[in-house]
Amino acid sequence: MVNATSNFSTPSMEPTSAATPARRTINVPSERSANLPPANTLIDIEQLDFYYGAKQALFDINLKLDEKRVTAFIGPSGCGKSTLLRCINRMNDLIDGTAVKRGSIKIRDINIHRSDIDPIELRKRVGMVFQKSNPFPKSIYENITYGLRIQGISNKAKLDEVVEKSLRGAALWDEVKDRLHESGLGLSGGQQQRLCIARAIAVDPEVLLMDEPCSALDPIATAKVEELIHELKKQFTIIIVTHSMQQAARCSDKTAFFYMGKLIEYADTRTIFMNPANAQTEAYVSGRFG
Numbered sequence: 001m002v003n004a005t006s007n008f009s010t011p012s013m014e015p016t017s018a019a020t021p022a023r024r025t026i027n028v029p030s031e032r033s034a035n036l037p038p039a040n041t042l043i044d045i046e047q048l049d050f051y052y053g054a055k056q057a058l059f060d061i062n063l064k065l066d067e068k069r070v071t072a073f074i075g076p077s078g079c080g081k082s083t084l085l086r087c088i089n090r091m092n093d094l095i096d097g098t099a100v101k102r103g104s105i106k107i108r109d110i111n112i113h114r115s116d117i118d119p120i121e122l123r124k125r126v127g128m129v130f131q132k133s134n135p136f137p138k139s140i141y142e143n144i145t146y147g148l149r150i151q152g153i154s155n156k157a158k159l160d161e162v163v164e165k166s167l168r169g170a171a172l173w174d175e176v177k178d179r180l181h182e183s184g185l186g187l188s189g190g191q192q193q194r195l196c197i198a199r200a201i202a203v204d205p206e207v208l209l210m211d212e213p214c215s216a217l218d219p220i221a222t223a224k225v226e227e228l229i230h231e232l233k234k235q236f237t238i239i240i241v242t243h244s245m246q247q248a249a250r251c252s253d254k255t256a257f258f259y260m261g262k263l264i265e266y267a268d269t270r271t272i273f274m275n276p277a278n279a280q281t282e283a284y285v286s287g288r289f290g
């Protein structure tokens with residue numbers, strides 16, 4: 001996936017001593033440059049305040065997410081990355097007491113909280129892949145076709161076509177083409193995660209939200225999913241929450257850094273890791289907190 005890389009250490013703000021932890025060195029692929037051609041905004045988040053009951057979890061988030069690019073959300077535990085991700089397909093609606101109290105999220109200029117928007121339809125357009133792979137206890141074939149069958153599609157030729165296309169899209173076809181009718185639970189952890197990605201893309205979404213999709217995977221399975229993300233962005237807009245700075249640097253075109261429910265800095269990934277504007281971002285990406 002990645003050809004050339006440039007090594008760097010973030011410039012020091014203070015001398016490293018026994019009292020200060022060693023700084024991280026992040027490799028940012030040279031293709032993650034600021035020279036990407038401009039992209040259209042697909043998702044426009046404005047002045048978003050989000051609450052769990054009385055507790056405010058997101059404060060005045062303003063963020064424009066590019067179409068057919070990969071954006072990484074990074075920041076220390078509890079800063080609101082997953083909350084914001086789940087706002088984008090209204091998954092938080094499923095949690096009692098949650099509310100967007102101010103602001104908006106628009107996808108292609110349509111406010112996703114408009115009264116005529118059906119959250120189930122929205123989630124077809126904005127698919128999600130979770131930290132822990134969660135295949136249904138069904139065959140590989142049925143996992144992929146589940147969403148289509150719910151939509152009333154039962155034509156076998158059509159279902160076969162989508163199964164092959166989705167599994168190829170998730171770089172899993174060659175590994176499972178001879179066992180499509182065996183249980184998805186019989187696959188390895190990495191294969192199960194790619195099966196979940198195949199299931200998500202089978203309904204042809206525009207956006208894929210990925211919440212720490214590799215955190216339960218070994219390095220080889222992680223590398224496969226990262227390679228896949230690189231391929232998938234040709235077709236989908238991808239937003240990935242990750243705790244791995246290396247993963248954000250390898251996979252994403254833009255990175256948003258959050259701290260305590262606020263968006264601190266958002267820029268192309270190379271800038272965030274090599275030349276962040278904000279001292280908190282610099283401290284986080286260089287490993288001095290979080």
Ligand SMILES: Nc1ncnc2c1ncn2[C@@H]1O[C@H](COP(=O)(O)OP(=O)(O)OP(=O)(O)O)[C@@H](O)[C@H]1O
Pocket residue numbers: 052055057075076077078079080081082083084095
């Ligand atoms: N279901 C919930 N009910 C109440 N508070 C919640 C709920 N989910 C998250 N929170 C709170 O909202 C804040 C943001 O949490 P969130 O999970 O979005 O952070 P995060 O950056 O994704 O963290 P992590 O990296 O640990 O997954 C935290 O203070 C968290 O405790």
